[in-house]
Amino acid sequence: MAKGGAVLRVCFTAEDLLQVTFAEEPAPMVELTLAIAALQRPDPIFALWRRRMTHAQRSVGPLLELIPATAKGPLFLDPPSRGFGDGLEQVLSAPAAFVRTELRRVHAPGRRPVPWTRLLADGDRKAWQTLEHAVRAGHQGLLAGSWDRIRAGFDAERAWHVQLMASQGIRPTLAGLIRGARWNGTTLEWDSGDDLEITLDGQGITLLPSVFWTGQPLVGRYAQGTYLIYPAVTPLPLLDDPAAANALAVLLGRTRAAILEQLTRPRTTTHLARDLGVAKSSVSEHTKALRDAHLVTAHRDGKTVWHSCTPLGLGLLTGTPGTACS
Structure with a gap:
């Protein structure tokens, strides 16, 4: 059980189960957030990767102040998008009220906002330029050089789970994505650090695998819909070069x-x-x-x-x- 017996519950209706879909491609801003979290997590699989990324950590300092090791940073930073440019535009055009709400959420309780993030909430131009520079540097330093592997791993993962869904059905496939998950009627629940219940209101959920995340799945509610972000079978450090491996090797x-x-x-x-x-x-x-x-x-x-x-x-x-x- 999670500490304190906390359980995360996602409540499906029959209509929601019919609208379970897989993302068509990896989301750069989501992967960037999870890569920032991976820099801070003591996961041995990423130990060598973290050492190789030492040069990039200096330029992403502002993101390290916003995104903790749990990856539960402000949602305006990681909108699902079809490319980095689109994602960055969504970050920079996030509504001011949404930004303030999300910054209050991630800084409370126990985390005092650093001065520049207070300015970010106030719409300060220099603070937003600092954020934009850090996001661009993070994309270039942490993602760009590995994007072919990230995309190949995503494609193999998605193809496998679409095949699973066709052969086994939606409910077993969803439960199989999450360690220790179980169905309670039409509610999928699992032990979590958060005691939370999420209703989907007939809108379904989008499944988004990540090669940077190795913890329990995360649920994000965005303007685009609700996403279940789960760890891919094979994390980034274990992915082979897609140009030199078959699809099964890319996946596993x-x-x-x-x-x-x-x-x-x-x-x-x-x-x-x-x-x-x-x-x-x-x-x-x-x-x-x-x-x-x-x-x-x-x-x-x-x-x-x-x-x-x-x-x-x-x-x-x-x-x-x-x-x-x-």
Whole structure:
């Protein structure tokens, strides 16, 4: 359970379930916010990435003052958009009342606003120029050089979950996006740092995977609608270069894809380590991730652990979801 027993609940109607959709492309401003959060989170997967981004941290200082490690910064900073230019324009043209409300929300309680953010709430031109410079620098330093990988990871993730939705249905797909999620009637709930209930009012929800986020999904209510932002199966540091990898490797990472391809018949950890030329500890780590994604199963025979693909795993390999593994 989350600390204090907090539970986030998203209340669906039948109409809402019919209007669950996937975003068509990654949202640059959302990914920028989550990248700023990733700079501050002690996630070991991003340790090397954080070291490589040291040069960029100096130029995004103002964003670090606005966006905490939880990524729950002001919503006017991360509107879903079809490109960076469009997103930046939405940020800079955000209604003054919305800006003030969001800044009050993120600074209370316990976080005192720094002087320049108070000026931001007042519409001060220099403060907004400071923000614009930081957003542009963040996009250039944190996103631009990796955008092909981000887009390839998003495309593979979206294709996989659209396939899941077609084969398994909406409710299992939604619950599968969130660790520990469960359905209570037509309400999807999960343990969270926030005790909150969200109603969708027949407008549905848009699913938006992120390669920068590894925590529990976030729910954002924007002018464009309500978004469920969830961690992609493979975070950015594990994504292969899309020009040098097939779609499965882009989605899972090259080693995980190779392991899944081996498991069309049962294999032990030792077999996989020997055939793929990787350490047994690495195999164990990757097979755990594949189990968490419901792509493989494991059973113990004495001291030996046997791994095999699930119907979902084989379906991902063959493009025919629901096929049984032999």
